[in-house]
Amino acid sequence: MRAKTVGKEIVTMFVNNLPDNIHWIWLTTIFQRFGYIVDVFIPRNRSKTGKRFGFVRFTSFEEAKKAVLCLNGVWLVDHKIDANIARFAQRNSFWRKRKVPEAKAEVGTRVTERTETNSNNPECEKLFHYEEESYMGEINNETLHWLSRTVVGVSKCFTKSNVISEQFKMEGVFGLNVRKLSVKQFLINFDNTEMFEGMKNDE
Secondary structure, X not given: OOOOOOOOOOEEEEEEEEOOOOOHHHHHHHHHHHOOEEEEEXXXXXXXXXXXXXXXXXXXXXXXXXXXXXXXXOEXXXXXXXXXXXXXXXXXXXXXXXXXXXXXXXXXOOOEEEEOOXXXXXXXXXXXXXXXXXXXXXXXXXXXXXXXXEEEEEOOOOOOHHHHHHHHHHXXXXXXXXXXXXXXXXXXXXXXXXXXXXXXXXX
């Protein structure tokens, strides 16, 4: 996804271990909860360890920092993602190099994160370092709860999100929101955890 900048410094997030069938629209839907997104890019190639990765660019370091604190270590579908601030050898070098067919991105050292309190406590605070400064923040439980009630559905043929919603209603399933990710992929968010768990048990 490409978009115009708004005259502010661009901060890039590196998101590793993405699900195989994820689409950039889905990443946009998740990360835009934390601020204004310039663009999202998921390369076709994979990391050296065979994991799928992507980049999300914000116009504010504070917004990117908030996304790191809330989403690093969160499970998306069946993958535990690694989200951190990306550092490049040259400013925005990845976005310049990706215009060349065989060019490779040079990703530098990512921000280091450590948990200061009990990692089993959902309210625990995390401290991470970026260059010479340290920042504190709390995990956003509301975002984690929203993600825990969200799945990606794949249709066998081309269809629209409202058709998917109507099919659920015909089966007696209400209280969900369907968003289109790609031609055959949909982001399905349930209103509550009980409904989500019930659907999983029915499978």
